[in-house]
Amino acid sequence: xxxxxxxKQVGRRFTWPWFLVAVVVYLGIIQGLxxxxxxxxxxSGDSRFPTTESLVRNALIPIGASIVFVAALVTWLGWWGEVxxxxxxxxxxxxxxxxxxxxxxxxxxxxxxxGDQSGSLVVCLLLLGLFVGVGEELMFRGVGVHVFxxxxxxxxKVALWSSVIFGLAHxxxxxxxxxxxxxxxxxVCTSGYFFYLCLRVSGVILLPMLVxxxxxxxxxxxxxxxxxxVYPGAILIIVLQVALIVVLVVRRRAVNPTRTPTSPA
Numbered sequence: 001x002x003x004x005x006x007x008k009q010v011g012r013r014f015t016w017p018w019f020l021v022a023v024v025v026y027l028g029i030i031q032g033l034x035x036x037x038x039x040x041x042x043x044s045g046d047s048r049f050p051t052t053e054s055l056v057r058n059a060l061i062p063i064g065a066s067i068v069f070v071a072a073l074v075t076w077l078g079w080w081g082e083v084x085x086x087x088x089x090x091x092x093x094x095x096x097x098x099x100x101x102x103x104x105x106x107x108x109x110x111x112x113x114x115g116d117q118s119g120s121l122v123v124c125l126l127l128l129g130l131f132v133g134v135g136e137e138l139m140f141r142g143v144g145v146h147v148f149x150x151x152x153x154x155x156x157k158v159a160l161w162s163s164v165i166f167g168l169a170h171x172x173x174x175x176x177x178x179x180x181x182x183x184x185x186x187x188v189c190t191s192g193y194f195f196y197l198c199l200r201v202s203g204v205i206l207l208p209m210l211v212x213x214x215x216x217x218x219x220x221x222x223x224x225x226x227x228x229x230v231y232p233g234a235i236l237i238i239v240l241q242v243a244l245i246v247v248l249v250v251r252r253r254a255v256n257p258t259r260t261p262t263s264p265a
Contacts, residue, residue, distance in 0.1 A: 009150060011078030016161075019147040022073060023165060026066050026139055027172045033062035047228045048220060052120045055224065059128050067135040074143060083142040083205065088155060089257045090200040097244065098198040098211050104240045105214040110221040110231040117225045125217060125224055133213025140166040140192060141199050141208050155256065163192035190245055191215070197248075197255070 039054040041047065049055035074083050114122050144162040153161065167189030171182060198208040215237075222231040248255075 010081065012076070014077055014079075014143075014147055014150075016147050016151055019144060020165070022143070023139070023169055026069060027169055029066045029069055030062045031172055033065055034058055037061060044226070045228070046223065047225060048223045049121070049125070050224075050226050052118065052124055055121065055124045055128060060124060060131060063128070063131040063135050067131060067138070070135060070138045070143065074138065077143075079143070079146060082146050083138065085204055086141075086145065086199050087203045088200055090197070090255055091257050093251075094197055094255055095201050097194055097248075098201055098207055100240060100244070101194060101198070101211050101215060104236050105211075105218040108218040108221075108231075108233045108237045110218075110229070110233065113222050113225070113229050113231065121224055125220060128220065129213040129217030132216045133209040133211075136166070137195065137199075137205055137209045137212055140169075141195055142205055145196065145199070159193055159196045163189050163196060166192035166195075187241065190241065193248070194244055200255075 038058040039051070041050055041054050041058070044050040044054075049058065074080055114125070140162055144165060145158055148158040148161050167185045167187075170185045170188045195208040195212050198211050199205060201207065219234070219237065222229050222234060
């Protein structure tokens with residue numbers, strides 16, 4: 001980053017080591033409150049949230065508190081203008097990343113199972129998707145992306161490190177899920193890169209928030225209630241994840257637009 005770009009930066013200076021500290025605090029709020037006020041669901045089998053109370057106490061309240069923390073952090077930094085917008089050009093074909101993810105979430109949503117649940121549980125599930133989308137995107141594609149951008153990282157490294165830290169943050173789920181959280185963290189790293197591309201496509205953080213929220217809602221739509229079910233439509237999420245990984249490995253160098261002779265370096 002040159003001197004001219006550094007002078008344009010507004011708000012407080014926040015280095016990436018301090019960002020890691022903020023991530024630890026963020027995770028501590030979620031896991032700590034979950035342990036403090038959470039409901040024991042170990043006897044509910046594969047159901048993550050067998051009742052409305054378990055969803056509210058194990059997820060909504062802790063994640064809601066983490067959103068308050070991230071919002072306070074962004075306010076203290078004075079970064080709202082940057083966090084809400086990220087205008088970095090991208091090639092047109094990348095638009096298919098958010099489009100395909102949105103379509104997949106609509107197909108993979110288990111509408112039949114949701115119809116068998118109480119209205120309060122379904123409403124809380126939708127709120128959970130909203131909370132996850134807002135909180136995690138604000139933390140990792142909002143603060144995280146800009147921390148590495150301000151540090152002078154190339155766009156590729158901004159995408160890489162913000163996605164890796166996003167994935168590693170999910171290792172904290174091992175507290176409640178055991179060793180499978182390690183596999184989840186590896187998968188989430190790639191999802192983080194897809195959400196980053198959603199940010200690039202739209203130029204505003206609202207799109208990755210929407211995609212992320214619906215993505216998680218569709219994944220949880222078969223895992224709530226007293227009797228979770230196996231839904232074949234969820235396979236589409238897995239297939240799309242693999243397909244996007246293959247496409248982006250092959251075309252990762254074709255994400256940024258080709259510079260014209262008059263384009264700045």
